[in-house]
Amino acid sequence: MSLIWATRGRTWGFRFLRDGGFGDPLHIYDDAFSGVGDEPEVWRRVAEKGALRFPDPLGRKDRAGRIIPHEFVVLGPLVDEIDSVEDARRLVWPQVADEYTRVWEMPKPPSAGR
Template sequence: MSFIWATRGHTWGFRFLRDGGCTNPLQVYDEAFAGVGDEPEVWQRVAGKGALRFPDPLGRKDRAGRVIPHEFVVLGPLADEVESVEDARRLVWPQVADVFTQVWDKPEPPSGGK
């Protein structure tokens, strides 16, 4: 499954940790999240992409005390199959949980990748 993943860490700000193989992940992200608002949990399907947002499942917080959100743009056929935040979280979070555990409290963000 291909997806874009944006989040923040304990000390570093919002970054793309996965670019989904997109040359311009910000544009794809902006298109998918257009009109979503600031709800803490979101699943919205737009033009074959899914915008997914949920708070960190372990309740991790940044240095300002805010719960860290995870935002994904789910790409490809899976986006058409998912019907809810719960469906998407169940499929996506296991693919990034270990990576986030390793990087969320590092002083510098990791570079984005596929």
């Protein structure tokens, strides 16, 4: 499964934690989320990719008290298995949950990878 993943940490702002293997994932991310709006939960398929957004499943908040959002561009065959935010959260979150637990309190964001 290939993912572009953008989120915040407790003290650092919105960053890409996974780049989906792209040197600059911003164009693909922007294309997937274009026109999605600011709803807290979103699943939208755009051709061969999907835009997914949901609040942190553990309710973690940044130092300003805002719930942490997780935004993903889902790429590859997994897109065909997803029909809703619930499907996506069930399939995607387990792939990144431990990673996020390790990094969300870091004072500086880690580099994007994978």
